[in-house]
Amino acid sequence: MKILILGGTAEARELAGRLVAEGHEVITSLAGRTSDPILPPGALRMGRFGGIPGLSAYLRVAGIERLVDATHPYAGMISKNAVAAAQQTGVRLVRLMRPGWEPRVGQEWTLVETVAEAAAALPPGADVLLTTGHTGLETFLERDDCHFVIRLIETPALPIPQHAELLRTRPPYALADELALMQRHGFTHLVTKNSGGGQTAAKLEAAAELGVKVIMIQRPFYGPAMEVDSVEAAIAALELG
Structure with missing residues (x-):
């Protein structure tokens, strides 16, 4: 299956490695904010898409069958754009979002x-x-x-x-x-x-x-998506079988 991962996190790299090992065609997209990023397994795409129209067009032209938003919890517009592009193209979207931190007991x-x-x-x-x-x-x-x-x-x-x-x-x-x-x-x-x-x-x-x-x-709200908090759960939610 051909999968696009919106990456830049350790979870995105782990997920890419797992999916590549299972034989899937994986492309990870990085925004290019870091000059020397740690690169994930699989293919790599650098730079922005050009908003919702650009991401939607890429999903169609590249034949993407699954889309994973595994960006940083504060990545910004790309997470909102992913929701809209998935809705426009019918590509299944999974948002891999690590759990947030909680204060210690008694700490405010x-x-x-x-x-x-x-x-x-x-x-x-x-x-x-x-x-x-x-x-x-x-x-x-x-x-x-x-x-x-x-x-x-x-x-x-x-x-x-x-x-x-x-x-x-x-x-x-x-x-x-x-x-x-x-x-x-x-x-x-x-x-x-x-x-x-x-x-x-x-x-x-x-x-x-x-x-x-x-x-x-606090974290922003990016819109409705199938949201999971682990790589294992993301693989299950992608329904790759």
Whole structure:
């Protein structure tokens, strides 16, 4: 069967490997935001589709029989476009979405819907570990009454002001390293998105142990789809037999 995976996550790579091993023709599409991505098994497509019309056309022309949205939980329009394109073409869509994180018992997170709300929730003088990615970075940096350590895989396009510093690194992150980082910088706040998964979860455990306050940007709603939370469940939901 010919399967298109909208990828960029560890789950997408694992799924591609499993499907290729089973003999399916797998194409993984990457948006190209990371200059040196970890490549999945199977064929690869780089770049955007051109909205709903472009994705729909690709599904038809390429003869795609199954579509898997295994993008990051905050990937944006591509997940919404996948829903619409699947509806237009009749291609079966499965959304592979890792479970979200939950606070520890007794721990309270400040839950917000947007980057703007997260930036506004920071008190003056906050020392912040910022792990929200490139999108909306300028909104946080407008808060020149706070100090930020911005952790990213890639250097952002915008300049880093004096009240911020860039930490370029790639997950996974160990608990001991996260504890050391937070203690070294004396962070008062962690601002992040509820990405889920184990590769970056240690920051939340470290924050709980050290009393660092967590501001969590909640996941957006991408529209109706067959949604699963594991590679095994995705394979079953694809109905490949």
